Amino acid sequence: MNAVTPLKMTAEEYLAWEEKQETKHEFYHGLVYEVYAMTGARDAHVTATLNVAALFKSHLRGTPCRTYIADMKLQAEESDAYFYPDVFVTCDGRDKASEYHKSFPKLIVEVLSPSTAGYDRGDKFAAYRRLASLEEYVLVDAARFSVDLFRKDALGRWVLYPSEGMETVEFASIGLTVSLAGIFEDVEPGSPAQASPTDSTPAH
Template sequence: MITQAKVKKQIISLENYRKLEDISEFKHEYHDGVIIALTGGTINHNRIIRNLIYWLMNLCNNQTYEVFSSDLRVWIPEHKRGFYPYVMVITGDAIFNENRQDEIVNPCLIYEVLSPSTSSYDRGDKFLYYRSISYLKEYILVDQVNYFIEHYTKTENNQWLLQEYQDINDMIKLNSIDIDLKISDIYENISITK
């Protein structure tokens, strides 16, 4: 989660950011010279991430896909940005940025879990940066407060189509990894209060 209070105003080189990140106890995103500290999440937030990783790993078993959590950074060279998506999937082998073992450039599917403080950013600028990843085929935003999922799919014409899900009994067809995922599985053990 990103909060304005966490933004450090000083400009830092990419090399120094990487050195700091290697020894830091906490993760920071890199935004073209500005580092932003990431904060923790709610219990629903963490359960959704756990559920996604569990179901994706089970459904992708024995295939050429690999599921990663937010400990691996995605590097976006065009925008000089480094992000930690909550959940991402790659097809085939990981392609590392500059042979670094902590930065990949080839996610085909990214999940972000929305928080009140980050939802506008996740839908706006962050999605703009993610769209520049040529390998990315799907971007999915999961609301932790309501049963609501936004599923963006890249077409052959490089257009992004939006499908929204609000019914717990729906299924999401993940074309990039050729599986179907139940909405109820994503929200398993999640308390939604209306």
């Protein structure tokens, strides 16, 4: 992964600046990083993302909940951050206030790639955990056909529910149980993706 120097700016500057950009950028602790697609895993990554989003949208049809994919920003205000999750669900009416970003997710899903897996499991999860509205955080590994689901319990502790040995995944936050086969439908087995040489996602 190429170490591209991130831009420095405030959250307010970032929001105004990014509206004029042609590519997506995430903001974390005063630094701006460009979000690049992963070469090699694009088909698997996009297919798994679409499968999850479609399952959620179908299940939530007719409810106040909305499913968003990677083009919608998510604000993690307490962590001074804005991210682009692969999929997230919000059922909070306050999220209707902003057309460009949401702030009160109930469920977040990230589809892993080799260059971002550490970031998704580390700093990004740490920022997400500070979101009071968040009930579940899910990591989908399209290379290994596995899912790690973290659920916040009644004491505020995050408990891991891995898919190993299971045929289904329960998304308790939205009352949905789906098969692993449904999540990985049309995802072709293959080697893990290689990151683009210009990928500047922060390595944490």
